[in-house]
Amino acid sequence: MKVIESHSFCQYCGFKSRLFTHLTDEELVYINDFKDEIIYDKGEFIIRQGDPVKEFLYLKTGLVKLHFVGHNNRDRIISIARPLDFVSLVSTFSNAEYPQSITALDKSVVCSINLEAIKTIIRQNGDFALELLEQVSKSSHFVLQSTYDIDEKNLRGRIAYILLWFSKKIYHKDTFELPISRKEIGELINMTTENVIRILSEFRKDGILEISGKSIEIKDHTFLERISKWG
Amino acid sequence: MKVIESHSFCQYCGFKSRLFTHLTDEELVYINDFKDEIIYDKGEFIIRQGDPVKEFLYLKTGLVKLHFVGHNNRDRIISIARPLDFVSLVSTFSNAEYPQSITALDKSVVCSINLEAIKTIIRQNGDFALELLEQVSKSSHFVLQSTYDIDEKNLRGRIAYILLWFSKKIYHKDTFELPISRKEIGELINMTTENVIRILSEFRKDGILEISGKSIEIKDHTFLERISKWG
DNA sequence: CGCGGCTTTGATGTTCATCAAGTAAAGTGG
DNA sequence: CCACTTTACTTGATGAACATCAAAGCCGCG
Numbered sequence: 263m264k265v266i267e268s269h270s271f272c273q274y275c276g277f278k279s280r281l282f283t284h285l286t287d288e289e290l291v292y293i294n295d296f297k298d299e300i301i302y303d304k305g306e307f308i309i310r311q312g313d314p315v316k317e318f319l320y321l322k323t324g325l326v327k328l329h330f331v332g333h334n335n336r337d338r339i340i341s342i343a344r345p346l347d348f349v350s351l352v353s354t355f356s357n358a359e360y361p362q363s364i365t366a367l368d369k370s371v372v373c374s375i376n377l378e379a380i381k382t383i384i385r386q387n388g389d390f391a392l393e394l395l396e397q398v399s400k401s402s403h404f405v406l407q408s409t410y411d412i413d414e415k416n417l418r419g420r421i422a423y424i425l426l427w428f429s430k431k432i433y434h435k436d437t438f439e440l441p442i443s444r445k446e447i448g449e450l451i452n453m454t455t456e457n458v459i460r461i462l463s464e465f466r467k468d469g470i471l472e473i474s475g476k477s478i479e480i481k482d483h484t485f486l487e488r489i490s491k492w493g
Numbered sequence: 494m495k496v497i498e499s500h501s502f503c504q505y506c507g508f509k510s511r512l513f514t515h516l517t518d519e520e521l522v523y524i525n526d527f528k529d530e531i532i533y534d535k536g537e538f539i540i541r542q543g544d545p546v547k548e549f550l551y552l553k554t555g556l557v558k559l560h561f562v563g564h565n566n567r568d569r570i571i572s573i574a575r576p577l578d579f580v581s582l583v584s585t586f587s588n589a590e591y592p593q594s595i596t597a598l599d600k601s602v603v604c605s606i607n608l609e610a611i612k613t614i615i616r617q618n619g620d621f622a623l624e625l626l627e628q629v630s631k632s633s634h635f636v637l638q639s640t641y642d643i644d645e646k647n648l649r650g651r652i653a654y655i656l657l658w659f660s661k662k663i664y665h666k667d668t669f670e671l672p673i674s675r676k677e678i679g680e681l682i683n684m685t686t687e688n689v690i691r692i693l694s695e696f697r698k699d700g701i702l703e704i705s706g707k708s709i710e711i712k713d714h715t716f717l718e719r720i721s722k723w724g
Numbered sequence: 725c726g727c728g729g730c731t732t733t734g735a736t737g738t739t740c741a742t743c744a745a746g747t748a749a750a751g752t753g754g
Numbered sequence: 755c756c757a758c759t760t761t762a763c764t765t766g767a768t769g770a771a772c773a774t775c776a777a778a779g780c781c782g783c784g
Binding site: 416417453454456457475 | 739740741742749
Binding site: 330332333338340352353354355356357361381384385386387388389391392394395396397398399400402403405406407409410413414415452492 | 561563564569571583584585586587588592612615616617618619620622623625626627628629630631633634636637638640641644645683723
């Protein structure tokens with residue numbers, strides 16, 4: 263990780279999400295003094311489960327996973343988040359300590375704003391507060407819904423679901439590099455590593471996928487769609 | 494359901510949660526004009542999945558379940574909420590329509606405040622906004638955490654968990670009446686009705702519980718605690 | 725009184741985790 | 755840069771946990 267000595271100012275930030283468009287110029291100048299921009303390499307922890315919540319984090323570029331240590335020390339991945347996703351924030355306003363870790367899956371740039379400064383803005387800017395509320399609400403709904411969705415599917419359905427998700431929501435292509443290992447796929451969709459591999463191979467043998475290491479090419483979209491909805 | 498012609502005013506409401514203590518007298522007078530108090534009988538829908546979100550709901554007394562229709566038309570219960578729990582609100586600020594139904598498990602009194610009026614208050618009262626954010630954040634964290642907790646347990650662990658939850662969090666006693674059917678227990682902790690029954694009987698035969706219809710008496714707390722943590 | 729939903733128990737089968745064992749790939753230190 | 759270690763990947767065999775199916779009694783309700 264590396265803190266950037268940034269000469270950029272929040273006012274001119276190209277990564278201002280919809281959230282920050284509600285801030286006045288003065289407010290942007292204000293939080294400018296309370297922000298750090300930090301680069302994380304692939305694999306680095308951004309937050310460790312148990313760390314005190316002292317900042318409001320905002321992913322500018324990259325890809326991260328939100329995960330925690332479950333039963334038997336098995337890691338469980340709650341979600342994978344891109345810039346503009348607020349998934350990482352769900353617990354920011356209700357916990358003194360992070361209940362989950364956040365780890366970079368790719369080189370990622372995070373904007374870290376002092377939490378008290380953000381709270382000050384919330385108190386004085388109602389539109390900002392309301393927008394934030396909507397974002398937090400939306401991301402927790404998304405996480406919860408996908409958790410339920412996934413565990414209603416059988417193992418093949420889960421693999422189909424997650425491949426389509428990567429294809430449609432992250433890479434917008436039929437060909438992509440998996441950003442996570444087989445083990446992590448298992449942690450994300452709740453199955454063992456062995457079965458992740460088995461089913462990927464099965465799909466490959468059936469001509470639904472081409473696989474080479476982390477490279478995936480989806481050959482039969484329709485099939486995956488059907489099986490993802492149970493089949 | 495029955496709308497109460499209430500002569501009570503928000504200012505003097507004995508059920509004001511921590512949330513509403515942030516409001517000024519004027520604000521309480523303001524929302525007073527936008528509220529209805531409604532009584533629901535056991536079994537009545539308070540909200541149906543798909544209804545437009547037009548109100549901010551607040552449970553004054555009673556017990557409700559939050560549930561949705563999952564795969565194969567099977568109902569899934571997301572959580573059971575008491576007064577002061579904000580579970581029902583998670584989607585209020587991010588969805589045009591309720592993604593879940595809310596049903597009364599007991600005679601329940603709900604205070605329904607026009608959503609636009611609440612949003613007006615959010616915009617003008619920062620402390621209220623911040624508190625609301627914390628509450629929403631806290632309840633979604635709770636729901637998500639318990640969902641993950643539950644599906645890491647085997648079936649016995651789940652039954653133990655839910656019995657302890659009712660005992661400790663709802664009734665504060667070792668003897669209580671289950672507010673839901675065996676089928677609903679299954680929908681809540683993700684197992685079939687048959688297995689719910691089987692395991693309850695097993696616990697009864699082992700002297701851990703006494704059961705008579707919906708009445709439960711926990712005889713061996715320690716055992717349940719141990720098995721709930723996997724055993 | 726009869727119908728539908730809830731409850732209960734037993735028998736059967738399938739999906740999935742676990743265990744085992746081996747190969748490949750990737751990181752580490754001399 | 756090569757030996758070493760660790761971590762990731764892969765396939766097969768086995769068994770256990772759980773769902774499903776079946777059948778019957780029970781209860782509340784119109």
